[in-house]
Amino acid sequence: MSDKKIIHPVSQSFEKNIDFLHNELGVEKSFDVIQLDLEYAGRKMAMFLIDGFVKDDILHYLMKLLSRLEPDQLEPDPLEKLMKVHIPYVEIDRQKDLDVVMDLVLAGPTALVVEGMSEIIMIDARTYPVRGPQEPDLERVTRGARDGFVETIIFNTSLTRRRVRDKTLRMEYMQVGRRSKTDICISYIEDIADPEIVKKIKDSVSKIDTDGLPMGEKTIEEFICGRPLNPYPLVRYTERPDTAAIHLYEGHVLIYVDGSPSVLITPTTFWHHLQHAEEYRQKPLVGAYMRLVRFIAVWIGIFILPLWYLFATNPRLLGSNMQFIGVDESGTLPLFVQFLLIELGLDILRMATIHTPSALATALGLVSAILIGQVAVEVGLFINEVILYLALAAMGTFATPSYELSLANRLFRLALLLLTAVFGVSGFVVGFTLWMVLLVRTKSFHIPYLWPFIPFSYRAFRDVIFRSPMPIKNRRPTVLHPKDPDR
Template sequence: MDVRSSHPLGQHSGSEETGNEEPEQSVQRQSIIPSRMEDVICRLKDEVGYKKSFDVVVREMTLGDTRTAFFMMNGLAKDIALTEVLKRLSYLHGENMTSDALHSFMNLYVPAVQVEPEEDWNKMMTNVLAGSTAMFIEGENRALIIDAKSFPARGPEEPSLERVVRGSRDGFVETLMVNVSLVRRRLRDPRARYEVVRVGERTQTDVCIAYIDDIADMELVESIRDKIKAVHIDGLPLADKQLEEATVRLGWSPFPLVRYSERPDVVASHLLEGNVAVFVDTTPSVMILPTTFFDLVQHVEENRQTPFIGTYLRWVRFLGILVSMFLLPLWFLYVLQPQLLPPNLSFIGPSKEGKIPLVLQFLLAEFGVDLMRMAAVHTPSPLATAMSLVSAILVGDIAVKSGLFINEVILYMAVSAIGMFATPSYELGLANRIVRLVLIVSVAIFKVPGFIVGITAILLLLCFQRSFNRPYLWPFIPFDAKALLNIIFRMPVLESKTRPNLLRPQQRDKMPTGNGRS
């Protein structure tokens, strides 16, 4: 057998042309599946820990007078399906087999839906570690990969961060195939594409790039694909968040440049708009690319109500977000310079000072809210209510009564916290909190100039942000009146006829014509 013919890329390197063939052939031999069963077993012991790791299973059998071995990972292989395969193969006799044993097993006797030959040892190993089963045949330099997987998984449940009053209650889970199926169920477009690449030298994590072929900007798809393939890292045990940092290049900016969603209906609607979705195995959240600041402040609940009610809910949410960022700094500014207040608002300001300076009260209150939030996340559910009572009533009440804090600080801090929790994007809510802290410190040091310069600096930061080469503040900067109107008002479905300019879709018109395609 020609060793070079089994190279996974089917190409010859320059070393063969110069006569230096030994190193190249040595590398190629390492990826060839041995034809002798003893060599296969020996290699499995060396590389994957067969007979050391309890979950590595090798089932050796003689089928049709041919020696075979099934290699799988216990817990990832679907034992019911494999038992049926073995049951069917156990009836084989020697006279049933042809001279090409692998061809016979693959095309005639292995009763599985997805079976394909594999000649590269490393690819075979990756498939088995991903849940497939490899069937080795004595005398063959290839193995059959049987796709019979069974992953430990929970059922689809409503996401805790994206709850709706009316609407579907299913959400993504930690299994990639289930997540793709949930979107396929809602988006039965034959032009929907789901490309899988593997990222991570050791984890070999499956990453799926989803888009609609005749809607999405193919330059955007190519850019996302290239960035993901260019990631060289040991692995992605933390899944999508690590992939985001490796591809988006956030740096030290607190603002998220990726929108996460755990709802299949949200992902399907964004695919129809022309966005690209990135699924990462082992995580229940999906990245939607590109995104803008105004994408992150919208919620699916607005589209589950009538346009009037949806618009009202959107305005209330916008007001809450603005309050969460600017209420405390503005109140603090008026306390420091009461002459700025108009006469009819002269009541604003504390009637008495606390024992701690106001700026320190603000910072301690901010850190206290963050501490309570983290404690709530790590507290078991039966104790969460008791923890909230202790934090909110005892700590807050005693702090005011002892004179350390004043009532107004606690009041405005609570209102700002509610506005932060009303932000649909958890990541954006945390970033807005940083904005509030920066403005409080700027006001404490520089007063009015600090407030103005702080807002200007944050606005400039947002202006220079880009998500996959798309402006982050679109449609405000650059200004797009029609798109901005669609953000301020929740338009009726039939009046929203075009896709956003930002995404540069191949088809601008949403309304099908004639045969169903524009």
């Protein structure tokens, strides 16, 4: 229970309660705020609700029951009689604080004010416009579940509980935002998760002081993680209930935000962003091969452009049998300018694809490939090698499971390319060193970002590089300090 002081307690005067809620909710100023003035069992009553948030059939059913009441049926204790006898509904509560009543009405429940009662009955008969659970676009698998999180927090927690039927699974409710009062859920398995990590995350969320969360989970991330100049993601997003459940079993803490289909997984490391559910939907050997290919693709996406530029501009670094890597013929523009233009062009194409209707997206891709790519090479704006290696880098970027990590890697690739173009070999070495220092110094809720590589843990690093069979993965990640280390 909250120890917050009640500023506007429910009055014994029915009219005062009605006037307060009427004025504060702006009944006459907002068309969707409804006040129903009623009289049942010889008592004045009023309902306050938000149009569109209430299930009409439930409300009509309750009003029909109330209309049949006689005055003596509410005696001697009308509040207890109504809540325990005459309102047959599961989600029902009482409130003494008018400010809390007002916040609850704005969140969806219906307030029932009854003459002669010093408390207000709250009936949670709300409903939201929702879509059905669908497979997430960014986390598709060939085998496995096709359901995904939606924009309603209660649906998302139920999808998780369906997979984690543990009596110690905790779903702790919080509200964030002085004006938005956004519903937040902190989820963890109490018998597994480290209490210190849970406390740090709960404290970080509770300290958020802002009007609202217009960008939902992304706003939460920026508040609790900080480090605005570090492009690398310190939490992992998922829209898959099975992925969320796996991380709960490992000892992670999840953050659900009402209105968002993405769940935040905390804390995370660099390697968490390189794992995909598809690897665990195949045989261990196949999954290990897929993970190896994905790792190679990610490293290609990061380093192939700076390395090729370095070799192309410094042929002496190549052996005689590797001279084919260089440039056959130069274009009308300097090599670095070509890379810069085509990188910007790829980003523009990606943005255009996002904002293009799906029916036209294929046509946009064809136009970009034929008109821009082919014609640009023919007129001498780009050379063939630039197109080839940029395509390889782009495939590596798109093969990265975490969209946030892929964007961070793109920024680093551009920075490394710039340093290499300006300072040559020294620039490449310095850029790579600074990148490693950044990752080593980065921590997610005091968890080293490069663990288990730095600090090194052989058993955990083996499981990161190779997709191990599930029967031998009998230990939880030690870096999370789980209460129960055995699976």
